[in-house]
Amino acid sequence: MSFSFFWRKILLTFAHVLQDPSKIMSQKHIFHFIFALFIAFSAAAQDHGQATESHGTDTTMHAQAHTADQPMHAEEGAGHEAEGHGHAEYDPAGTAIHHISDANVYSILDFVRIPLPMILYAPETGWDVFLSNKFHPGHHEDGHMAYKKYVMHHGSVFRIADPAYTAEEAEVEGFTHKVEEKEGKPVDVYFATIGGTEYRLHPRTTLDGGVLGGGITPFFDYSITKNVLSMILVALLLGFFFIKAAKAYKANPDKSPKGVQNVLETMFLYIRDEVAIPFIGKEKYMKYLPLLMSIFFFVLGLNLFGQVPFLGSVNVTGNLSVTMIIALVVFVIVNINGNKHYWQHIFWMPGVPVPVKILLAGVEFMSLFIKPLTLMLRLAGNISAGHIAILSFIGLIFIFGKSGESMSGGAIGTAMAIPLTLFMMAIELIVAFVQAFVFTILTASYIGAAIEDAHHGDDHAHAHH
Amino acid sequence: MFVLLSFTPFQPTPGLAIWSLLIFVLFWVIMGKFAFKPIAKALEQRESDIQNALDAAKSAKEEMANLKAQNEKIMAEAREEKARILQEAKDIKNQTINEAKEKAREEASKIVAAARNDIENQKKAAIAEIKTQVGGMAIEIAEKLVRQQLKGQADHEAYVKKLVDEFNLN
Numbered sequence: 001m002s003f004s005f006f007w008r009k010i011l012l013t014f015a016h017v018l019q020d021p022s023k024i025m026s027q028k029h030i031f032h033f034i035f036a037l038f039i040a041f042s043a044a045a046q047d048h049g050q051a052t053e054s055h056g057t058d059t060t061m062h063a064q065a066h067t068a069d070q071p072m073h074a075e076e077g078a079g080h081e082a083e084g085h086g087h088a089e090y091d092p093a094g095t096a097i098h099h100i101s102d103a104n105v106y107s108i109l110d111f112v113r114i115p116l117p118m119i120l121y122a123p124e125t126g127w128d129v130f131l132s133n134k135f136h137p138g139h140h141e142d143g144h145m146a147y148k149k150y151v152m153h154h155g156s157v158f159r160i161a162d163p164a165y166t167a168e169e170a171e172v173e174g175f176t177h178k179v180e181e182k183e184g185k186p187v188d189v190y191f192a193t194i195g196g197t198e199y200r201l202h203p204r205t206t207l208d209g210g211v212l213g214g215g216i217t218p219f220f221d222y223s224i225t226k227n228v229l230s231m232i233l234v235a236l237l238l239g240f241f242f243i244k245a246a247k248a249y250k251a252n253p254d255k256s257p258k259g260v261q262n263v264l265e266t267m268f269l270y271i272r273d274e275v276a277i278p279f280i281g282k283e284k285y286m287k288y289l290p291l292l293m294s295i296f297f298f299v300l301g302l303n304l305f306g307q308v309p310f311l312g313s314v315n316v317t318g319n320l321s322v323t324m325i326i327a328l329v330v331f332v333i334v335n336i337n338g339n340k341h342y343w344q345h346i347f348w349m350p351g352v353p354v355p356v357k358i359l360l361a362g363v364e365f366m367s368l369f370i371k372p373l374t375l376m377l378r379l380a381g382n383i384s385a386g387h388i389a390i391l392s393f394i395g396l397i398f399i400f401g402k403s404g405e406s407m408s409g410g411a412i413g414t415a416m417a418i419p420l421t422l423f424m425m426a427i428e429l430i431v432a433f434v435q436a437f438v439f440t441i442l443t444a445s446y447i448g449a450a451i452e453d454a455h456h457g458d459d460h461a462h463a464h465h
Numbered sequence: 466m467f468v469l470l471s472f473t474p475f476q477p478t479p480g481l482a483i484w485s486l487l488i489f490v491l492f493w494v495i496m497g498k499f500a501f502k503p504i505a506k507a508l509e510q511r512e513s514d515i516q517n518a519l520d521a522a523k524s525a526k527e528e529m530a531n532l533k534a535q536n537e538k539i540m541a542e543a544r545e546e547k548a549r550i551l552q553e554a555k556d557i558k559n560q561t562i563n564e565a566k567e568k569a570r571e572e573a574s575k576i577v578a579a580a581r582n583d584i585e586n587q588k589k590a591a592i593a594e595i596k597t598q599v600g601g602m603a604i605e606i607a608e609k610l611v612r613q614q615l616k617g618q619a620d621h622e623a624y625v626k627k628l629v630d631e632f633n634l635n
Contacts, residue, residue, distance in 0.1 A: 101473040102481060119480070156473070206476040222480040231485065235492045242500035249507035254514050268504060289505055290497025298492055319474045321481035325489060355496040385476055 090402075092395040098140070100315040100387045103155025103226045108312050113137050116229060120150060122159060122219035131224075132157075134169075146170045151192045152199065155226075158201035159219045170194045176318060198290035207321075227322065230314040235303040242297075271296050275441050279448035288447050291333060294441040295326060303383060307425065315436045317435070318384035320376065327376035332441045335368070338450040371446055374438060382435050386428040393420040602634065 016430050075140040106114040115133035122128075128148055135143030135152040143152030148168060149160045153175045176191040176198060188257040190201040207215025224232075245261040257265045276285040276292050344350060346364040349357050396417045401410030607628065611621070 099474060102478070204478060204480075206478050207482065208476050214478075220479055222483065224484070225481060227481055228484040228488070231488045235488055239492070239496060240502070242496060242504070246500045246503045246507075249504055249511075253507055253510055265508070268501075269508065272505065272508075284623075286502075286505065290501040291493060293501040294489070294493040294496055297496075298489060315474060319481065321477040322485045324477050325482055325485040329486075329489065329493075380475065 021394070090395070090398040092392055092399065093318075095395060095398075096388045096391040098154050099313065099391050100318055100384055101155065102315075102319060102321075103141055103150060104157050104221075105135075105141055105155055105224055106226045106229060106312055107137075107155075109139060109310055111139075116226065117195065118136070118150070118157065119222040119224070120157065120159075120219060121222060122149075124218060125149065142172075142175060144171050145170055146194055151175075153190055153192070153201070156204065157221055157223070158192070158203055159217075160192065160194075161200040161202050161218070165194070165199055167194075169175075169177045205220035219282065226312065226314055227316045227319055230305060230312070230316050231302065234305050234316075235298070238297050238301050267296070268293065270463045271440060275437075275444045279441070280451070281448070284451060288333075288444070291329075292440050292444055295330070295443055296436050299326070299379065299439055300436035302434060303436060304429075306387065307428055309425075309431060313387065315384060315387050317384075318380050318387055320380045323376040323380040324377075326439070327372040330375060330446065331369075331372040334371075334446045334450045337447065339452075341452065342450045345398075371442075375442060379435050379439055382431055386424070386431050390421055390424045390428065393417050395426055396420070600632075603628075 025452065091235065104116055104118060106116060108114075113133075115131040115137075118128065118130050118132050118134075120128045125148075128150070130147065132152065134145065134147040135150075136145045137143050137152055137155070139151065141155035146160065146167070149165060151160065151172055152156050171194070173193040173196070176193065178189045179186045180189045181187070188203075191198045192201055192204070193199075202217045202219060203214065204219060205217045208214045218401065241260050241264060245257075245264050248257070248261045271292060272285070275296075276289050279289055288440065299317055302314075302322075303313070306314045306316060306318070347361050349360045349364070352360065394417050397410055397413035400413030400416070401407070607625070
């Protein structure tokens with residue numbers, strides 16, 4: 001209640017300012033705005049608490065399920081404690097992971113939920129294509145409805161495992177989470193309660209082969225997710241600006257750049273003169289320039305897009321699937337362009353004794369794969385870490401507010417969270433540029449090493465003859 | 466309440482991977498063809514244009530300097546020529562004056578000589594006339610003398626003879 005009331009007040013203040021921008025100068029308005037924002041955040045803590053209260057039932061079930069058939073886990077202890085308090089404990093780690101994960105619905109501020117196309121394939125039932133509003137996603141991006149054996153939990157799609165379940169549409173009463181032991185490792189297992197029965201859910205297929213808790217499951221999710229939509233938006237936005245700039249260059253070839261063209265040119269020239277030319281060389285850089293520019297601007301665009309507040313704060317470049325693909329493209333481009341000299345240095349290093357040659361071949365062969373692997377992990381890790389840090393600072397509001405029990409605690413948490421979040425956002429802004437630059441410069445150096453001429457190798461050979 | 470053991474953003478999913486590949490490769494190909502390559506070419510073109518303009522300005526400057534030097538050389542030559550012409554004119558003037566003076570002197574000496582000649586001739590004529598008149602006067606004197614004092618023949622004759630001798634005519 002109070003939550004939406006204060007948000008409305010913030011939006012009204014915004015509307016006033018938009019109608020008459022001169023009003024932004026009025027101190028009274030600024031004070032109103034900040035105060036309303038402050039209260040809204042504190043109230044959000046309370047609201048969040050109330051919402052998690054309903055999840056309290058999940059936790060109870062969770063704990064009971066464990067005591068029934070499983071040995072105790074550390075997580076269970078937390079579950080029991082939560083039960084004792086009556087209020088569900090706020091889980092900062094879980095919340096952060098939830099917010100940086102990809103989703104099948106695009107949520108803005110818990111008000112707007114843009115449905116996204118679902119493209120699902122299960123070998124058992126074939127293809128299913130529909131919009132994600134069939135799930136009626138609500139708070140926490142949990143779907144209130146099941147559709148064709150699929151349900152939505154935490155924004156992600158799951159499939160009901162039970163072959164006996166055949167309903168086209170059904171109301172979902174709640175979700176349960178258990179931790180099971182599988183081959184000596186704890187694994188998350190989710191259940192949906194439909195019509196009083198608990199149905200085991202299959203998560204979507206992941207490509208980690210069980211290393212990160214996923215694996216091949218009975219269905220595949222090829223949907224246009226929040227991340228895919230963000231990539232399309234950013235690609236279109238960049239395309240719009242760059243093609244506009246390209247036209248400006250064509251129209252006035254010898255005119256000094258203006259506006260967007262100027263901003264892009266500054267970065268474009270920096271990448272060309274500090275990355276492409278020094279690493280690849282003046283003769284060959286033109287062939288690889290589009291790739292380097294694509295990597296830099298695509299990554300930078302997505303990094304920055306993910307940092308815009310109240311725009312879904314997507315975490316595309318923090319997602320391993322995305323960085324994996326860019327790293328894979330780099331790996332392919334580097335190795336199909338590698339010349340004789342490059343391969344010779346990997347498999348039969350000239351100028352060293354044979355045992356060292358064999359040793360180096362092993363190391364170099366490993367580095368062939370480690371290089372793109374580090375590219376992939378560095379970007380995803382940095383961006384995800386930044387998002388987690390910001391979410392953790394915002395989480396202070398809920399921790400201090402004791403999940404809604406304490407309004408004044410929430411206020412103190414807000415007062416702490418705002419400067420810390422601002423500081424973190426400033427750091428993240430730098431990280432957005434630095435990581436895009438690092439990815440590009442490393443790509444350029446790998447390409448440069450792969451296409452380098454043989455004269456360097458000749459020196460080696462001569463030195464040892 | 467949920468505890469995630471699986472770190473979902475780090476679980477690569479085939480759907481997101483395929484879409485990422487599609488979007489990234491399309492972005493790379495389309496932007497490469499329609500934005501990055503044209504922009505890179507335009508920038509290179511602009512850089513070479515700027516370099517050319519700078520070079521042109523430099524050569525124009527050099528040309529200007531050359532032209533200036535040439536102009537100065539021409540000016541110096543002209544100045545020299547002027548001085549030479551002036552000198553020549555002066556020489557001609559002096560020569561003319563000298564020649565004129567010489568001529569005048571010559572003319573003057575000729576005139577003087579002629580005058581002298583004339584004077585001489587006149588003098589001679591005058592002397593001749595004087596001689597004639599003196600002769601006449603002498604004869605007259607003699608006649609008168611003769612008429613007055615013709616007393617002794619012999620004396621007269623001797624006297625006349627003496628007189629005649631005394632007239633040493635040239």
